[in-house]
Amino acid sequence: MSITNENKLVETKKLTLKVFRFNKEINYLPYYQTIQMEVNKDELVLDIMNRIKWEHDGSFSYRRSCRHGICGSCAIKVNQKPTLACKDNVFELVEQFGEELILEPQDKRKAYKDMIIDKETFWNKYDQVQPYLIADIEEFPELENIVSQEDAEKIDEADYCIACGNCFYACPAVEVNDEYIGPMALTKAWRFNADVRDNAHNERLDTLQKLGSGIWDCVKCNECAEACPKELDPIGKITKLHLQTFENERSLNNVATRHAVGFKWSIKKHGILDEGELVRYSEGNFGVIKHIPEAIPMLLRGKLVFPWNMPKSKNLDEIKKLVDITSTAKF
Amino acid sequence: MEKLKYALYTGCTARESTPELLMSTQAIADKLGIELVLLDEASCCGASHLQDFDDMLSLVLNARNIAYAEKLGLTMVTICNTCQLNTAVTKDRLDSDPELKAKVNEKLSEVGLEYKGTSEVKHFLYALQDEYGYERIAKAVTNPIEDINVASFYGCHNIRPSHLQHKTNGGENPYKPTSLDNLVIALGGNAVEYESKNKCCGFHVELQNPATANRLSGTAMLDAIDQNADMMVTPCPLCHLRMDVQQHNIAKEMGRDIDIPVLHLPQMVGIALGIEPKKLGLHHNVNQTGLKVK
Numbered sequence: 001m002s003i004t005n006e007n008k009l010v011e012t013k014k015l016t017l018k019v020f021r022f023n024k025e026i027n028y029l030p031y032y033q034t035i036q037m038e039v040n041k042d043e044l045v046l047d048i049m050n051r052i053k054w055e056h057d058g059s060f061s062y063r064r065s066c067r068h069g070i071c072g073s074c075a076i077k078v079n080q081k082p083t084l085a086c087k088d089n090v091f092e093l094v095e096q097f098g099e100e101l102i103l104e105p106q107d108k109r110k111a112y113k114d115m116i117i118d119k120e121t122f123w124n125k126y127d128q129v130q131p132y133l134i135a136d137i138e139e140f141p142e143l144e145n146i147v148s149q150e151d152a153e154k155i156d157e158a159d160y161c162i163a164c165g166n167c168f169y170a171c172p173a174v175e176v177n178d179e180y181i182g183p184m185a186l187t188k189a190w191r192f193n194a195d196v197r198d199n200a201h202n203e204r205l206d207t208l209q210k211l212g213s214g215i216w217d218c219v220k221c222n223e224c225a226e227a228c229p230k231e232l233d234p235i236g237k238i239t240k241l242h243l244q245t246f247e248n249e250r251s252l253n254n255v256a257t258r259h260a261v262g263f264k265w266s267i268k269k270h271g272i273l274d275e276g277e278l279v280r281y282s283e284g285n286f287g288v289i290k291h292i293p294e295a296i297p298m299l300l301r302g303k304l305v306f307p308w309n310m311p312k313s314k315n316l317d318e319i320k321k322l323v324d325i326t327s328t329a330k331f
Numbered sequence: 332m333e334k335l336k337y338a339l340y341t342g343c344t345a346r347e348s349t350p351e352l353l354m355s356t357q358a359i360a361d362k363l364g365i366e367l368v369l370l371d372e373a374s375c376c377g378a379s380h381l382q383d384f385d386d387m388l389s390l391v392l393n394a395r396n397i398a399y400a401e402k403l404g405l406t407m408v409t410i411c412n413t414c415q416l417n418t419a420v421t422k423d424r425l426d427s428d429p430e431l432k433a434k435v436n437e438k439l440s441e442v443g444l445e446y447k448g449t450s451e452v453k454h455f456l457y458a459l460q461d462e463y464g465y466e467r468i469a470k471a472v473t474n475p476i477e478d479i480n481v482a483s484f485y486g487c488h489n490i491r492p493s494h495l496q497h498k499t500n501g502g503e504n505p506y507k508p509t510s511l512d513n514l515v516i517a518l519g520g521n522a523v524e525y526e527s528k529n530k531c532c533g534f535h536v537e538l539q540n541p542a543t544a545n546r547l548s549g550t551a552m553l554d555a556i557d558q559n560a561d562m563m564v565t566p567c568p569l570c571h572l573r574m575d576v577q578q579h580n581i582a583k584e585m586g587r588d589i590d591i592p593v594l595h596l597p598q599m600v601g602i603a604l605g606i607e608p609k610k611l612g613l614h615h616n617v618n619q620t621g622l623k624v625k
Binding site for chain 1: 346372373
């Protein structure tokens with residue numbers, strides 16, 4: 001506890017901040033600056049970044065603008081947790097990580113100066129999904145373009161995305177696969193593919209289905225859902241795009257789509273999944289051959305189940321019936 | 332203390348490609364005095380892929396699985412992270428949306444079942460941590476895993492999204508999870524600190540993008556190895572399939588030798604409890620380095 005100027009007791013904590021420092025024009029390697037700071041319970045991460053700059057080192061650089069969680073500029077990582085600096089309270093982070101906080105930019109590999117990173121790739125990927133309304137709307141329409149409440153809800157708050165990049169820079173698929181367009185662009189794609197006024201749904205789906213870069217390359221880790229400061233559940237939007245490819249009868253016939261569809265057939269047949277058959281169905285009779293090198297040690301270690309030994313769920317008739325009366329999806 | 336009793340949803344891999352997971356789970360439950368009732372009626376959870384094709388079917392099948400645990404009046408425990416997520420997501424959606432629940436129950440009523448929402452769904456790891464207690468496990472240890480550096484690999488679907496998982500995982504911090512590390516310590520081992528413990532193994536894109544899957548697993552495994560891990564342990568059979576069965580392909584992608592045993596959580600517990608290796612299915616593991624299976 002300490003006493004403020006107004007002689008009121010304010011709860012404070014003494015923290016050790018380890019701050020990522022790097023200036024691409026001067027430094028060969030980044031380094032961490034250690035700063036001790038007494039922080040009060042109402043301070044946000046942005047407040048402590050301001051204090052680093054104002055009280056400790058004027059050269060410390062970071063992006064900031066609105067201070068209201070709308071512009072998305074001040075997103076950084078604190079102890080690896082994607083953070084919107086103007087929204088996240090420091091005491092709450094101390095509760096999660098202890099009294100040593102490590103401040104780093106969203107992607108250290110892209111660091112330009114301290115917390116400021118080069119976001120060119122991020123914005124290029126955003127551009128790829130045509131993130132705007134594509135519609136033939138008359139310039140002077142006679143009637144209003146009314147969207148019903150029900151139709152508006154399909155957008156599922158995807159229009160609240162502030163493009164802070166927290167999901168993108170938390171996504172492990174983005175980290176290892178340069179082609180993958182990532183959760184932010186896909187959330188934006190859903191925002192327009194759920195919009196009844198937009199005429200380019202199928203055009204977008206065709207782009208987004210490409211293996212290597214699109215919806216089928218999401219690794220389903222839920223890092224994006226965890227990272228989003230607006231709680232928009234980007235992975236949920238990716239799932240909606242998957243479903244839309246089937247609903248619009250636009251899905252391609254490839255290893256990823258057959259893998260999703262194969263679950264239905266396998267469950268209907270055995271209740272539990274026939275793992276071997278799923279791989280064969282997904283890869284095709286020729287494609288499955290490439291899995292022989294890992295199948296051999298599995299066979300030797302008793303990890304393969306053959307069709308004649310395939311276990312089945314009890315009360316399988318119930319499962320078959322439920323598949324028949326429930327499933328409406330087409331492939 | 333009252334004997335703990337759960338309905339065990341094994342998932343599919345424990346009946347097929349990771350038989351050692353079911354064997355070791357049952358072996359340690361016996362040893363610890365936990366009763367597990369197998370849910371043999373259960374179907375596949377859809378493994379987070381069926382929901383991409385047919386959302387309603389995924390909900391109905393998962394609700395049916397939970398309904399069988401409810402009929403027994405027991406908490407459902409899972410031994411696969413992805414089963415846990417899919418089941419927990421279904422439960423959460425049905426419990427918070429009466430209209431959706433009614434639609435699902437309309438289907439289930441056709442086979443004489445009803446989803447009520449009365450059974451909790453939690454991963455076995457958290458049943459051990461929060462209900463059985465690590466102190467009790469530590470007391471049962473006869474063969475401490477001393478001097479072994481164990482890298483815990485948590486697997487995504489037990490820790491994210493945290494707003495959902497916190498209902499049953501004791502509030503595990505997805506950026507700094509501790510449950511497995513604390514279990515390693517309770518068993519007498521050294522918990523390895525490494526950055527990748529909460530990262531993704533890439534299992535779900537293994538078929539369509541093996542390079543992504545191998546790089547993700549590889550980065551985590553090399554991180555563990557570089558922090559002097561002697562072995563890895565995971566509560567998820569899908570992570571295990573990648574890191575054990577695919578170890579050779581991962582090494583090839585990463586351009587470095589990788590030779591490290593990967594244990595399922597109950598295999599590690601079983602070793603410390605002095606259960607014989609055969610009962611823990613150690614002979615089913617592909618990487619046998621240091622396992623000395625008799």
